[in-house]
Amino acid sequence: MLYLTILMTERVGFVIICAFLLVNIPAFRRCLFAQTLTAKLQLVVIFSLFAIMANITGIEIDPANELHNKVLLTAVSHDYSVVNARILAVTTAGIVGGPWVGGSVGLIAGLHRAFQAGFASEAWFYIPSSTLIGLLSGYLYKDKNSSFTVMTPWRSFVVGLSMESIQMIFVFLFSPTGWLLVRYIAVPMILISSLGTSIFISIITMYLRQEEETRATQTHSVLKLTNQTLPYFRNGLNVKSAQQVVRIIKKYTNFDAISITDRNTILAHIGAGSDHHISGETMVTTLSDSVIQSGQVKVARNAEEIGCSHIDCPLQAAIVVPLRVDDSVAGTLKMYYTDSWKLTPVEIQLATGLGEIFANQIALGNAEMQAKLVRDAEIKSLQAQVNPHFFFNAINTISAMMRRDSDEARQLLLQLSTYFRSNLIGARETQITLAQERQQVNAYLSLEMTRFPGKYDVQLHTTVSDDVLLPPFTIQVLVENALKHAFGERKIGNYVIIDVYQQKDRLIITVKDNGQGISPDLIKRLGQQAVPSKHGSGTALHNLNQRLIGLYDKKSGLHFTSSNQGTTVSISIPFTKKGGQVNESLNCG
Template structure:
């Protein structure tokens, strides 16, 4: 009996159609999309490729008491596309029907189906599925056919019958089965390329949305920020409508259905209410599940992704389709990813607000403190001179009252250099009353910077540290030089002393953030706090720098951006631009 090539190719055509239809099944695509197959994915692939191998037995042509078939196509394709375990499993499934069909080639046919399935899987393990193309499929399938022919000749019960069989079917079945494996691999690679295009498109869309919405929600979810987010998503994603809500109402809506989905209106769709209740993404391709109470609403499919901050529902991103449109899996993942990114922005804004509140609370706490030792020493000094020099005592009491008033009076965080220097003068006069000529002050201040904005207490802290840690421990005291100058758009404030210098800690350690309880007392705020305040107000390129040499002195400098305070913004005691 002669075997025509077309007889086998017809069977391959049937197998090819079945293979193409199978690649359109979501479970098959999900299994193939895994970079590392899980057990469930392997079982799915084993069943599918095993089915094709088994089906190859029934798409067979009897020849001389044997069977010419396409059985090895499923086993080899399974190994190439799923790995050794899938190839082995598919080979076993395909071999079971062949065993019951009998014939003098039954034993080698069963053995070979299992062997070539496993060997094909080793090729997968060596090169990876995405590196296996049509050429590799041709080489592997041809090798599998050679193994099959040799096994039939070696293990068949009749060598003469086996030889006669192979003389008739060797060339047609080899060509047909090689074409079958190549066709299967080609179809699956086409699926991969389609998935990669979809993933690339989704990645590009996600990057565009992230780029355009980065930082938009840092200040919170408002109508303005929600509108910006909705416009960006609507322009980048294939959607018929996009909406953004907070916990209670619609903040933005663009697209079909905007006649009744109105900004400011309470949430009316059941999908959003379900997402809010369960804090999970809701995906539906049924108009009834959306739950819009307006019968004429054109929206038929939605993905409703919640915006969660610490598992608290803050709002939702809703992407709608109309008519026959459905939410595709990649679109669901894309919208969920965008929602996660926007949730992180809300969290960032919340943390930033908490940081500002904490810093302000710490600042208010510190500015309200007046160290007891300073009070005791100052009052003791006033008591000592009140009988001998009442006028000086009166002036010192005024200076002390000014300091106390500035500390306990709520106010803004910034004022002018002139106001800060006036405050420093009050502090210096109190210290000079205690230490006398041991503390001498030199001020070199450019008059043009008198209205420069400076954080409250910034210079006073530097002077206080110079007195307390620089000159006080030094026998005979020393000199403190205060300098303020402007260079282009930058203002430099320096406080330099010729005291004992810094010992025990590096300048970097002095600027490290510390809790309130550990900040060195005095009458005010530690260097680290001032440094942190400056950077928070103006940016990390500004702040405090320290240079010190032991037994030679210390120079602490503040770098600020040029920022003049308008005359109307100045408070009392700041009517003149003259700095002493």
């Protein structure tokens, strides 16, 4: 019996070593928590292999209870019995996967044991016994409301002992040698198998708890990290925000280098490789291009897969996560190691999660920025009314008109009212119809042309429906800018031509004047930043340009062409409308 105990310990020890290797496979650990049919089938396959391996490495016992220790036991004589760790594998399958997995593994294990005996009549009882043990271990020790339940070593020992005892009952009842065999093998098989079950489950439990602790630590770090990065990404994806964010990520993770890019440029890089991964320069890795084009997370485990153009780049492993904003890839988050062995599934999950969080933060920042630009546009428009210079000029003009033409004065009051009302509507909406925008322009021009009769000739020509949509104050801002800045002190002959038409799937708006033109140095800054002048703060064009880009795309921004013969400002935005096309020409002069 002592020799049998030693041999059984060897077999169970081999199974335990395999279990130790198994839990290091991420796919197996994912199966423990998944409730899908695919995961269940994978567990059946894995534990069935364990059970078959236990059958093959079993120890033969002849009718005289003599041991026959073979390397591989592919077949068993009809009057011989086998001592093996099959029930350990079946019991563990039930505990880990539940009754469905345990029963399936038990059925396969029993069939294989009967196959070893050539399906002799005395070997058929292994099929129902193994299946029953798998079902019982699953039903008694599986939490039906959750995935794998962590079990204490003592409880798993008791389960193993109970299941092996059931097997001994079947052997006693159906084996040809009955009680003689049970008396010889029961104690070593029950004790060693129970101990093996306890160790097997303990190994799985240990790794699961370790992974849970790692995730808990990571979650805490990620919460602190995202809390610190939110203020920066709320300002959008740019060089300034990216440089702050990479420093924060480096502080809270163990990556050797962190990089953030837009679609073409490195916005920030910290850590290894900083000598050639330089902020503001074009991306130097083919992996980043692949992620931007595919929109999928990419993992590289060597320098060749990273594809850095610098021959001495120290980066050997990388996770590149697309930053998806509004169904398009705005940039990438790249996290690097200088040693490929450091890259584990935990780091891949961390990088992927951070990428999703940062993308949401950028989207939130874009939404807030768009809302701010709309509010800024409201303030800019309302400033013209609240500003004493504009307001009192309008009132004085109407007051003077009342002495000469009361009907005209009444019309001007109505236009002033229309101007106020249009501002309020535009402040609430991100898009208005061309008809509403034209009302705003007409109201503004009525007041300005009454103050300066004959100074301006403004014409608006459209070949599209009044239901075409555009951002509020688009034309009004451009016209106001032309009247204030284009003509200097010139009193007559000042023309502004506005054209609105469709070109394929875009709405084109152009505002052209015959003014004195804009200097090349100044034109580079228009729309990109506030350009103060003696006539105003210079924020109107900048706000309009940012609103257009924020609402649509970069192609929708302001485009300037200028010479000493005048200036043309053009806008191209996606064409959207409610009604059909109409052709019309309106003269506002």
